[in-house]
Every structure is written in structure tokens, then in C-alpha cells.
Amino acid sequence: MSTGPNRILDEFAKLMTDAAGAAQGMRREVETAFRGQAERILNSMDIVQREEFEAMRDMAIKAREENAKLLARIEALETKLSGSDNAAGKAGSASRSPAKK
Template identity: 80%
Template sequence: MSTGTNRILDDFAKLMTDAAGAAQGVRREMETVFRAQGERLLNSMDVVKREEFEAVRDMAIKARDENDALLARIAALEARLSDPAQ
């Protein structure tokens, strides 16, 4: 009799283990599907990646600094041209 009960419990434990494994497989599959859908949505929205944004931002900062330096040089040159004493 104890062998029958143990067999039932063993079968039940095996069934639960298989069910847990199947649930994990379904979870992984759903994560993959959601990730793919999210990437597809972001690609359709034409969203840039953070690395690309950072690179363009750094280029804009450098261009602004260079522009400020050139404006200062132009102002100095215009001041020299407008001063007849030099």
C-alpha cells in the first residue's frame, strides 16, 4: 500500500515539475515576444538610441564652443578695423 501512495506522490511531483518547466518556457517565450514587439514599436517611432543621442549632443556642444570662439575672434577683428588709431 505504501508503494502505491509513494508512486502517486512521485507522479504528482513529476507532474508539478513538468508544469513548472512548461510555465517557465511560456514565460520565456512571452518575454521574447514582448521584447520583439517593443523593439518593433520603437523602430517604427524612429527613436534614437542613447549612444547616438550622446554622440550628437557632444558634437553640438563642441560646435557651439567653436562658434563662440569664432564670434569672439570676429568681434576682436571688427574692433581692430573700426579703431583708426591702430
């Protein structure tokens, strides 16, 4: 065992080490409590989490792209139908002859 001033310094160093450990433990405890409280507040405010927002944004982008493709298909089909209606209308009117009385 050490005696004299060395013993006092050793005891003081031990005390400071214990105090630092206790302070770290308190810090972790306060952080945990703060995070829990902040999470409860955010949940009560109906705020969306970042992951949910990103997922919904990706779904919206995909839906817009699909809508654009479907719109192009509809326009192509309408063009095709209007083209075949015009051709059928011309062919039908040419085969009809005016009725004579």
C-alpha cells in the same frame, strides 16, 4: 522503486517541476515576441534610440562651445582691425597737407 503514497508524491513533484520548466520557457518566448513587436512599432514611429540621442546632444554641446570660441576670436580680430584702421587713418590725414591753388 518507491511504492504507495511516496510514489504518487514523487510523480506529482516531477509533474510540477516539468510544468514550471514549461511555464518558464513560455514566458521567455512571450517576452521575446513582445520585445520584437515593440521594437518594430518603435522603429516605424521614427523614435530615436537613447544612445543616438546622447551622441547628438554631445555633438551639439561641443558645437556650441566651438561657436563661442570662434565668436570670441572674430570679435578680437574685428577689434584689432578697427584699431589699426583708426591709427592708419590718423597717420594718413596728418601727412596730407591741404593743396593750395
